[in-house]
Amino acid sequence: MPSLRKPWHSMAKALILGCLLTGFLLLFYAYLAPLQVNMADPQDETSCSSPPTLPVNTTEGSCQPKMDIVFMKTHKTASSTLLNILFRFGQKHHLKFAFPSGYNDFNYPTFFRRSLVHNYQPGDCFNIICNHMRFFYSEVHSLVTPNATFITVLRDPAHLFESSFHYFGMVVPFTWKLTGHNKLAKFLQNPTQYYNPQGYNAQFLHNLLFFDLGYNNELDPRSPQVEEHILEVEQRFHLVMLQEYFDESLVLLKDLMCWELEDILYFKLNARRASAVPQLTGELYQRATEWNQLDALLYRHFNASFWRKVEAFGRERMAREVANLRRENERMRSICIDGGQAVDAEAIQESSMQPWQPLGTKTILGYNLKKRINQRHKQLCRKMLTPEIQYLIDLGVNLWVIRIFKYIREFLRW
Numbered sequence: 392m393p394s395l396r397k398p399w400h401s402m403a404k405a406l407i408l409g410c411l412l413t414g415f416l417l418l419f420y421a422y423l424a425p426l427q428v429n430m431a432d433p434q435d436e437t438s439c440s441s442p443p444t445l446p447v448n449t450t451e452g453s454c455q456p457k458m459d460i461v462f463m464k465t466h467k468t469a470s471s472t473l474l475n476i477l478f479r480f481g482q483k484h485h486l487k488f489a490f491p492s493g494y495n496d497f498n499y500p501t502f503f504r505r506s507l508v509h510n511y512q513p514g515d516c517f518n519i520i521c522n523h524m525r526f527f528y529s530e531v532h533s534l535v536t537p538n539a540t541f542i543t544v545l546r547d548p549a550h551l552f553e554s555s556f557h558y559f560g561m562v563v564p565f566t567w568k569l570t571g572h573n574k575l576a577k578f579l580q581n582p583t584q585y586y587n588p589q590g591y592n593a594q595f596l597h598n599l600l601f602f603d604l605g606y607n608n609e610l611d612p613r614s615p616q617v618e619e620h621i622l623e624v625e626q627r628f629h630l631v632m633l634q635e636y637f638d639e640s641l642v643l644l645k646d647l648m649c650w651e652l653e654d655i656l657y658f659k660l661n662a663r664r665a666s667a668v669p670q671l672t673g674e675l676y677q678r679a680t681e682w683n684q685l686d687a688l689l690y691r692h693f694n695a696s697f698w699r700k701v702e703a704f705g706r707e708r709m710a711r712e713v714a715n716l717r718r719e720n721e722r723m724r725s726i727c728i729d730g731g732q733a734v735d736a737e738a739i740q741e742s743s744m745q746p747w748q749p750l751g752t753k754t755i756l757g758y759n760l761k762k763r764i765n766q767r768h769k770q771l772c773r774k775m776l777t778p779e780i781q782y783l784i785d786l787g788v789n790l791w792v793i794r795i796f797k798y799i800r801e802f803l804r805w
């Protein structure tokens with residue numbers, strides 16, 4: 392029965408790969424990460440106190456573009472698209488990035504430490520920090536000028552949960568025992584039956600935003616600490632963007648940073664095929680929200696403050712600027728993208744344009760560059776379309792862990 396063999400085959404492969412990845416990362420974090428942490432002098436309090444980086448040339452009367460920025464990259468929130476914007480901005484102005492070494496995150500899910508920055512020396516100062524991390528304010532802050540701008544992105548926690556469940560499910564071992572067609576629905580029917588807060592990678596399935604921001608994702612939602620943490624986020628971050636209002640968020644970012652329209656142009660990166668995105672129905676949506684109550688409280692707070700910011704910016708002005716951004720994005724689309732839209736992985740011709748896929752599926756879309764692009768846009772088009780991993784390599788980051796993992800995947804054809 393060939394029709395039955397294939398799913399089994401696939402599941403076996405997925406399991407082997409899941410185990411390998413789990414084992415490998417466990418080894419990596421348990422063995423290599425502490426080594427790196429130990430190398431740093433815990434007494435070392437030397438921190439970056441250099442003045443903000445100012446642009447070489449500014450025209451009079453205009454504000455000065457800000458160059459120092461910390462982007463707390465949350466998971467599954469369109470943050471890869473924002474990363475591309477920051478990579479481009481940093482390259483354009485020859486800014487200094489704090490990159491991790493070996494991998495594309497700072498030993499997530501362990502807390503950020505300055506010693507995890509590639510080639511870190513005490514006193515080092517950076518302009519941009521933007522890779523995945525579990526946030527640790529004092530450690531991050533010590534690496535940038537005191538005037539650096541802190542930003543992050545949030546997303547409706549029910550949808551974030553759905554996205555995380557499908558993207559990371561394979562690397563969260565306690566989900567392997569879920570059976571049936573709709574594992575997400577099954578999990579949400581009775582989360583505590585399946586969820587194990589001590590389980591490997593458990594954070595991906597419970598209040599992921601709270602966790603990424605450095606807080607305890609298992610807090611009782613009624614605890615007074617929840618409100619304290621939320622207010623702390625508000626104090627520390629100059630702009631909290633919303634994935635649902637990405638264009639409005641970018642306009643606020645441009646305004647805050649005094650950047651140009653070109654700096655915030657983008658194509659959606661790391662997006663899923665529409666057919667691979669199940670709709671969360673009313674009841675499931677409610678359950679997902681309830682299950683991620685801490686994130687829901689966080690989101691509610693920043694959804695409100697976001698619209699106050701838009702109000703202060705001016706609604707009409709916002710509408711105008713969003714229209715400008717969309718028009719320019721469309722123009723770039725017709726200049727850069729072959730066929731004008733994102734395509735399935737199999738249809739991507741250049742390997743350097745292949746996005747990283749979640750284990751077990753190939754649902755993440757990518758792009759083909761047009762064959763003929765005028766000189767003026769050639770560079771920008773390529774940069775705007777380059778997926779995160781390849782862009783990091785282009786920026787000189789040595790991703791040896793990812794490389795090994797890629798060989799294993801290619802070997803298993805998964």
Ligand SMILES: *[C@@H]1O[C@H](CO)[C@@H](O)[C@H](O)[C@H]1NC(C)=O
Pocket residue numbers: 448449450
């Ligand atoms: C600064 O920019 C202006 C135009 O914006 C240009 O005319 C001028 O030469 C630039 N100066 C320097 C030092 O680059």
Ligand SMILES: *[C@@H]1O[C@H](CO)[C@@H](O)[C@H](O)[C@H]1NC(C)=O
Pocket residue numbers: 443537538
């Ligand atoms: C940097 O921040 C300090 C206060 O922390 C402020 O006095 C100073 O004007 C700021 N500098 C710039 C260039 O924004």
Ligand SMILES: *[C@@H]1O[C@H](CO)[C@@H](O)[C@H](O)[C@H]1NC(C)=O
Pocket residue numbers: 547691694695698
């Ligand atoms: C966010 O705020 C807007 C405007 O107040 C509101 O219409 C929307 O329902 C809110 N979204 C969520 C998920 O709370």
